[in-house]
Amino acid sequence: MNKVKELPGEAIVTATQSPSIANSVHAYIERVRGGDMGALPAVLGLVVLCAVFAIARPAFMTSINVANLFTQGAAVTVIAMGLVFVLLLGEIDLSAGFASGVCAAVLAVTLTNMGLPWYVCVVAAILTGVVIGTVLGTLVAKVGIPSFVVTLAAFLAFQGLVLVLVREGTNISIRDDVVNAVANKNLPVWLGWALYAACVAIYAGLQLFRARKRSARGLVADPLSLIAARVGALAVVAGLLVYVLNLERSRNPALSSLMGVPIVVPVILVLLVIWTFVLRRTAFGRHIYAVGGNTEAARRAGIGVDRIRIAAFVICSSMAAVGGIIAASRASSVDPNTGGSSVLLYAVGAAVIGGTSLFGGKGRVLDAVLGGAVVAVIENGMGLMGYGASVKYLVTGFVLLLAAGVDALARKRAAAAGLR
Amino acid sequence: MTPLLEVRGIDKSFGPVQVLHDVAFSAYAGEVTALVGDNGAGKSTLVKCIGGIYPIDGGDIVFDGKPVIVHGPRDAGELGIEIVYQDLALCDNLDIVQNMFLGRERRSGLVLDEDSMEELAAQTLDGLSVRTVKSIRQQVSSLSGGQRQTVAIAKAVLWNSKVVILDEPTAALGVAQTAQVLELVRRLADTGLAVVLISHNMNDVFAVSDRIAALYLGRMAAQVKTADVTHAQVVELITSGRSGDLGIAQ
Numbered sequence: 001m002n003k004v005k006e007l008p009g010e011a012i013v014t015a016t017q018s019p020s021i022a023n024s025v026h027a028y029i030e031r032v033r034g035g036d037m038g039a040l041p042a043v044l045g046l047v048v049l050c051a052v053f054a055i056a057r058p059a060f061m062t063s064i065n066v067a068n069l070f071t072q073g074a075a076v077t078v079i080a081m082g083l084v085f086v087l088l089l090g091e092i093d094l095s096a097g098f099a100s101g102v103c104a105a106v107l108a109v110t111l112t113n114m115g116l117p118w119y120v121c122v123v124a125a126i127l128t129g130v131v132i133g134t135v136l137g138t139l140v141a142k143v144g145i146p147s148f149v150v151t152l153a154a155f156l157a158f159q160g161l162v163l164v165l166v167r168e169g170t171n172i173s174i175r176d177d178v179v180n181a182v183a184n185k186n187l188p189v190w191l192g193w194a195l196y197a198a199c200v201a202i203y204a205g206l207q208l209f210r211a212r213k214r215s216a217r218g219l220v221a222d223p224l225s226l227i228a229a230r231v232g233a234l235a236v237v238a239g240l241l242v243y244v245l246n247l248e249r250s251r252n253p254a255l256s257s258l259m260g261v262p263i264v265v266p267v268i269l270v271l272l273v274i275w276t277f278v279l280r281r282t283a284f285g286r287h288i289y290a291v292g293g294n295t296e297a298a299r300r301a302g303i304g305v306d307r308i309r310i311a312a313f314v315i316c317s318s319m320a321a322v323g324g325i326i327a328a329s330r331a332s333s334v335d336p337n338t339g340g341s342s343v344l345l346y347a348v349g350a351a352v353i354g355g356t357s358l359f360g361g362k363g364r365v366l367d368a369v370l371g372g373a374v375v376a377v378i379e380n381g382m383g384l385m386g387y388g389a390s391v392k393y394l395v396t397g398f399v400l401l402l403a404a405g406v407d408a409l410a411r412k413r414a415a416a417a418g419l420r
Numbered sequence: 421m422t423p424l425l426e427v428r429g430i431d432k433s434f435g436p437v438q439v440l441h442d443v444a445f446s447a448y449a450g451e452v453t454a455l456v457g458d459n460g461a462g463k464s465t466l467v468k469c470i471g472g473i474y475p476i477d478g479g480d481i482v483f484d485g486k487p488v489i490v491h492g493p494r495d496a497g498e499l500g501i502e503i504v505y506q507d508l509a510l511c512d513n514l515d516i517v518q519n520m521f522l523g524r525e526r527r528s529g530l531v532l533d534e535d536s537m538e539e540l541a542a543q544t545l546d547g548l549s550v551r552t553v554k555s556i557r558q559q560v561s562s563l564s565g566g567q568r569q570t571v572a573i574a575k576a577v578l579w580n581s582k583v584v585i586l587d588e589p590t591a592a593l594g595v596a597q598t599a600q601v602l603e604l605v606r607r608l609a610d611t612g613l614a615v616v617l618i619s620h621n622m623n624d625v626f627a628v629s630d631r632i633a634a635l636y637l638g639r640m641a642a643q644v645k646t647a648d649v650t651h652a653q654v655v656e657l658i659t660s661g662r663s664g665d666l667g668i669a670q
Binding site: 213214217219220281282283286287289290292293294296297298300301302303361362414 | 493494505507509510511512513514518522523524525527530531532535538539555561
């Protein structure tokens with residue numbers, strides 16, 4: 001019997017690096033250099049764009065425009081959040097835009113034409129999304145048609161479906177106060193601040209709780225300084241936004257006051273928290289990443305790959321339904337163009353600009369929010385600068401290409417780093 | 421000494437082609453058994469029959485002294501038989517802990533129990549004396565070939581397995597990494613597991629194995645102790661099925 005000689009070396013514990021803020025920053029820089037950029041391009045882009053527009057057009061940074069940014073970008077952002085799930089599997093859903101249109105039309109028909117209560121109509125619209133997602137997901141996972149083709153067909157078919165629902169092109173107006181409030185009304189000033197305080201406190205509490213639990217078990221925990229930095233950054237950025245949104249933005253405050261955080265902001269926040277929890281803290285979320293990273297490995301690990309695929313499409317289409325509801329609320333009406341024209345491409349763009357990979361396996365729900373912000377800022381800022389639709393499309397197209405290019409290059413770089 | 425895993429008289433055909441003829445094979449706890457043979461000799465087929473991927477046409481599988489029937493990979497897993505395939509089946513976009521628990525995640529309620537998974541993964545890697553990874557929260561994409569092999573092996577060991585079958589673990593590795601993985605293979609056996617090592621490389625086989633089983637055209641040519649044979653004899657067994665008084669009778 002041949003003994004292989006023992007090599008010297010220290011035993012592996014969770015990490016050999018001592019945790020400190022300097023090490024964390026160092027590790028982050030290493031990751032970025034290795035091709036894992038995460039949300040960095042989106043955040044940098046957002047800062048640069050905001051700075052440029054703020055200098056060129058002082059109107060950009062006014063309270064009224066910042067509030068506009070949120071309500072303008074909300075629908076696309078929510079649709080992009082759903083798309084992240086499909087993109088994580090390396091699939092695509094081209095029909096998400098018109099799926100949101102179909103669901104908005106269902107909302108309008110049940111609400112205005114049938115006169116049902118708003119909650120029934122909202123549930124009906126979301127259920128429509130669930131059905132759409134189930135059909136698309138089944139066709140992709142069980143029948144095996146490429147998602148590009150399935151959703152391209154659905155993209156065309158749903159345009160027809162919207163026309164059928166709104167009776168060949170009529171505009172159905174929505175008069176329900178609750179639905180209209182979602183994208184057009186604001187929280188009271190005190191509630192905005194209360195929500196802000198609660199969010200920062202909960203975030204800080206969760207971070208501290210996790211760190212304490214981990215160090216109690218002898219695992220490497222985030223150092224207090226890093227947690228403080230994160231919580232501080234959140235507190236400052238969110239605090240500034242809430243402050244700006246709580247300024248009076250009515251031209252004539254004596255006549256009617258207009259201030260507060262738009263209601264879509266907490267809506268997006270809740271969706272962000274729910275889906276982030278699902279992706280990062282549940283087995284289902286882990287399996288989505290696994291299927292997107294290596295389908296064969298996931299199958300051998302006993303994961304129901306088809307089930308995961310269908311679920312991702314269901315989530316995508318239901319989120320499209322929520323996006324459709326927000327769009328209908330903002331316009332206070334639904335017409336054949338709801339969810340059409342550039343909505344889908346902006347949503348895919350938002351997810352990709354935020355750092356979600358088109359190759360699958362990499363991405364977060366937060367990416368959709370950051371990317372959605374970039375898209376909304378471009379759209380809004382270019383409008384303020386007086387550029388027409390032509391330039392907006394050109395610039396957004398260029399930014400999308402840039403983001404996809406960064407993603408592809410980052411992959412190449414990561415592959416090279418992996419061989420090292 | 422009775423073998424932990426023993427197969428007797430295994431026959432397996434794919435349509436008209438009979439790939440395994442009356443194959444007998446034994447693996448002992450605490451020992452590395454090398455399974456050698458030329459391309460097409462039936463090594464992978466035999467392993468897949470044991471792992472429950474292919475149903476067997478005839479013969480018995482005896483595990484720990486009791487005859488068992490393996491219908492699928494799940495049955496094999498429940499017995500404690502784990503197979504590490506050549507392509508490793510790891511997800512590049514997940515970290516080491518996530519890969520080791522993939523599909524069998526620990527939960528507390530709805531939430532993943534990350535901390536206990538991390539602890540257990542660290543213990544398992546520690547138990548294998550793996551010292552080369554910087555952090556077990558590293559993504560697998562950042563690991564070298566040898567480290568990936570290590571993670572795949574650790575993943576197999578995590579589940580109280582008793583028999584670990586490794587399909588060509590060193591085929592794609594450099595010299596230093598091969599040494600690393602072989603060291604790990606030896607250590608697995610030293611902890612009391614029955615290890616089956618499929619390999620083409622005679623140096624690897626002689627470096628770590630206690631026994632050698634040579635397949636020749638779907639028949640078991642010989643099962644011998646590594647100490648009793650020479651390099652040349654094993655090569656003869658692989659290429660012609662016999663060597664001196666060893667091997668298939670003419």
